[in-house]
Amino acid sequence: MDLTTPPPDLYGRPGADRFMRRVTAFGDRYTPALGRPLLRRNPRRPPSRPTPPLHLVVTTHRAVATDIVELRLADPGGDPLPAWQPGAHIRLVLPSGRERHYSLCGDPADRAGYRIAVRRLPNGGGGSVEVHDELHVGARLTVRRPRNGFAFCGERAVLLLAGGIGITPLLPMAREARRLGLDWRLVHTGRSADTLPFTEELRALDPSRVELRTDQEHGVPTGAELLAHAPAGAAVYCCGPAPMLAAVRDALAAQPARALHFERFGAAPIQGGHPFTLRLGAQGPLLDVPADRSALDVARELRPDLPYSCHQGFCGTCKVRVLAGTPEHRDRRLTEQDRTAGDLLPCVSRAAEGETLVLDI
Numbered sequence: 559m560d561l562t563t564p565p566p567d568l569y570g571r572p573g574a575d576r577f578m579r580r581v582t583a584f585g586d587r588y589t590p591a592l593g594r595p596l597l598r599r600n601p602r603r604p605p606s607r608p609t610p611p612l613h614l615v616v617t618t619h620r621a622v623a624t625d626i627v628e629l630r631l632a633d634p635g636g637d638p639l640p641a642w643q644p645g646a647h648i649r650l651v652l653p654s655g656r657e658r659h660y661s662l663c664g665d666p667a668d669r670a671g672y673r674i675a676v677r678r679l680p681n682g683g684g685g686s687v688e689v690h691d692e693l694h695v696g697a698r699l700t701v702r703r704p705r706n707g708f709a710f711c712g713e714r715a716v717l718l719l720a721g722g723i724g725i726t727p728l729l730p731m732a733r734e735a736r737r738l739g740l741d742w743r744l745v746h747t748g749r750s751a752d753t754l755p756f757t758e759e760l761r762a763l764d765p766s767r768v769e770l771r772t773d774q775e776h777g778v779p780t781g782a783e784l785l786a787h788a789p790a791g792a793a794v795y796c797c798g799p800a801p802m803l804a805a806v807r808d809a810l811a812a813q814p815a816r817a818l819h820f821e822r823f824g825a826a827p828i829q830g831g832h833p834f835t836l837r838l839g840a841q842g843p844l845l846d847v848p849a850d851r852s853a854l855d856v857a858r859e860l861r862p863d864l865p866y867s868c869h870q871g872f873c874g875t876c877k878v879r880v881l882a883g884t885p886e887h888r889d890r891r892l893t894e895q896d897r898t899a900g901d902l903l904p905c906v907s908r909a910a911e912g913e914t915l916v917l918d919i
């Protein structure tokens with residue numbers, strides 16, 4: 559997820575949730591007066607622990623469009639699942655050990671199960687194929703709790719733009735927009751009609767506010783064509799492939815009054831990268847990393863088993879230790895302490911031109 563202005567907390571709560579805003583404001587105002595003395599009295603208070611993962615079972619596995627399956631995950635004992643907000647994702651730990659993020663596309667009011675939809679990517683890293691072929695009904699898996707890096711702020715007017723499977727975080731947003739009585743529109747684009755999941759569900763929300771648009775029928779839309787659906791002064795939420803996001807961003811530059819919130823699939827194009835050298839292990843091979851490729855991509859040519867998930871520097875799955883060299887950190891996850899300790903996220907972080915980075919891989 560990314561925003562035209564970075565979110566205050568990538569994994570934080572929705573910025574526009576009024577209740578949370580008031581709680582935060584109260585905390586900001588009174589914590590200095592109340593909290594510090596308490597903290598001083600308890601200097602050895604342990605740092606907060608990571609929340610334990612969930613152990614869920616697959617209760618539904620069905621095709622909802624060409625190459626797209628929908629899964630429903632539930633607690634085996636029927637307990638309600640942790641709450642979430644539109645835009646949230648969960649991280650699945652697949653049987654192979656791969657970890658993958660998927661947006662929640664069900665109804666946040668439904669605490670009995672999480673719904674996700676996954677597009678099969680035969681030439682991807684293997685995670686989507688594993689979900690399709692191995693997570694049948696009855697399969698059990700570990701799931702990290704919902705996080706939200708693409709929060710829906712509930713502006714008065716919103717335009718939701720989805721490219722293909724990018725509909726998943728936007729479907730709950732459309733439902734929420736309807737519930738809040740917002741002025742909303744949703745445009746769902748894809749190669750052809752058979753590749754668009756949840757079309758009936760979307761139309762059922764409000765057919766007059768939903769536009770389904772296929773490249774086959776209408777051609778690939780320009781950013782301006784997509785933005786033409788926006789109600790006056792609307793905030794734009796966009797989830798789709800990189801070219802779609804780039805087109806919307808460029809077109810939006812001519813309309814600076816609108817906010818843009820977006821989530822992209824996979825890696826962002828590398829900005830301002832320089833070529834450098836990578837060594838895998840203290841005695842390992844030297845690899846050239848060109849300016850337009852990530853260290854992780856290059857390393858995976860020799861070590862395809864290297865783990866990754868978001869490819870955007872926020873999940874931490876690809877974390878490695880730097881053995882030598884000066885890294886250029888570009889992630890949104892590691893603390894200064896982590897970086898000083900030698901951690902690096904090679905899906906986004908790199909090194910200066912001519913530098914050699916030695917990673918403990």
Ligand code: FES
Pocket residue numbers: 865866867868869870871872873874875876877891903904905906
């Ligand atoms: S793959 Fe998520 S931080 Fe690198």
